[in-house]
Structure formats: C-alpha cells, structure tokens
Amino acid sequence: AQSVAQPEDQVNVAEGNPLTVKCTYSVSGNPYLFWYVQYPNRGLQFLLKYITGDNLVKGSYGFEAEFNKSQTSFHLKKPSALVSDSALYFCAVRDRGYSTLTFGKGTMLLVSP
Amino acid sequence: EAQVTQNPRYLITVTGKKLTVTCSQNMNHEYMSWYRQDPGLGLRQIYYSMNVEVTDKGDVPEGYKVSRKEKRNFPLILESPSPNQTSLYFCASSLGRPGTEAFFGQGTRLTVV
Numbered sequence: 057a058q059s060v061a062q063p064e065d066q067v068n069v070a071e072g073n074p075l076t077v078k079c080t081y082s083v084s085g086n087p088y089l090f091w092y093v094q095y096p097n098r099g100l101q102f103l104l105k106y107i108t109g110d111n112l113v114k115g116s117y118g119f120e121a122e123f124n125k126s127q128t129s130f131h132l133k134k135p136s137a138l139v140s141d142s143a144l145y146f147c148a149v150r151d152r153g154y155s156t157l158t159f160g161k162g163t164m165l166l167v168s169p
Numbered sequence: 170e171a172q173v174t175q176n177p178r179y180l181i182t183v184t185g186k187k188l189t190v191t192c193s194q195n196m197n198h199e200y201m202s203w204y205r206q207d208p209g210l211g212l213r214q215i216y217y218s219m220n221v222e223v224t225d226k227g228d229v230p231e232g233y234k235v236s237r238k239e240k241r242n243f244p245l246i247l248e249s250p251s252p253n254q255t256s257l258y259f260c261a262s263s264l265g266r267p268g269t270e271a272f273f274g275q276g277t278r279l280t281v282v
Contacts, residue, residue: 090270098275099273100259152267156214158214158228160211161209162212
C-alpha cells in the first residue's frame, strides 16, 4: 500500500519569509513523489517531482523540495513567499510497483502582505 | 495548447437521473484517471485507464462507471446519482510511464439533490 500525510491543514507565512509545506509518505518500495498546486476554481497544476538522483528538486515558480529517504519526507520549500503563492498544495506519491497516484489531503498556504 | 477538457464545469441534478461527465485530452496520453475532491479528504481516485479498453478501479469506484473506447476520451458515468456523490471531480491524463506528471482538467462541480 502507499499513503501520503500532510500534517498541516493550513500554513500561514508573511510575504518575504521562507515557507515550508510538509509531506511524509509510506511505500513498500521506492517512491515517485510529486507536488501540485490548486488555485481557486482551477484544476491542479504540476510543480515538481522527485524520480531519482539529487535529493533537492527544483520546480516552477521558485519552489523546491527535498527528498529525505530516512525520514520518508518530501517537504516543499520556497526561500521567499509571495502573496500570489496562496493556494492549496497537494503532495502525491506513486510506489514504483503501483499503477496509481495517491494524494495527501492538501495544505492551504496563506501568505499575508 | 496541451489540455484536458472536462464538461460540464457545473452540474446540478436530481437523485437517480443518469449523467455523464466528459473528459478529453489532446496530448496522446495513454493513462487517464478520474478523481473526486472533498473537503478534508483530498483527492481520491475513482477509476483509471492505462490505455484504450483497459480500465480499473481506484479507491472509491462505487456508484461510477467509465469507458475508454478512444485514446483521447474518458467519460465518467453516474448511472443513478445519489447526494453522497456531490463533489468536485477532476479528470487527469499522463504518459503513463512511472514518474511522469499528470495534467488535470478544470474540474466539474456536481451537486445531486
């Protein structure tokens, strides 16, 4: 089985400050890991993914994520938050032996001016 | 422009009245899937298809049907909708190879009264 946990329903950060959105996963094998963002009344948009190799992955809009195998985590980070980053963020995992993608429950990021 | 198109975007219907939500992609993707999004539950997969005439159940398939007669189309059918199927539905497609990201439609907000 595969599962994803996003322990925070909401993260609040001031504009210009660094942000972190947490994600932990559980798989039986090696994971593929993804982050998606959802803006109001929109579908999900792909941000970044970890397949293999370098544990630090860079993606769209200045976001990055660090794969930590020992802690089974894949936290999303950005050095300086923008108000326009306010959105719902989803972490997703796919075990290499599975055909499906499992999503976390989502974390609402609110960036205040 | 590469896209996944769902129709309709909004739908209000009555219990028991059969409905179909259409999904079409123009990227020649093999893999297509349907998700429902509910508050506090994140995205849950309903059905997926790895290619034409190949479909399989996801995590919450009860009350839904799908078909994949053409590569580009993957309609979601509710034979007898019930109020607990009120939700936001997303169609997604991807190349299907492990590690490839999914592209999502804009969503269909369904209300069953």
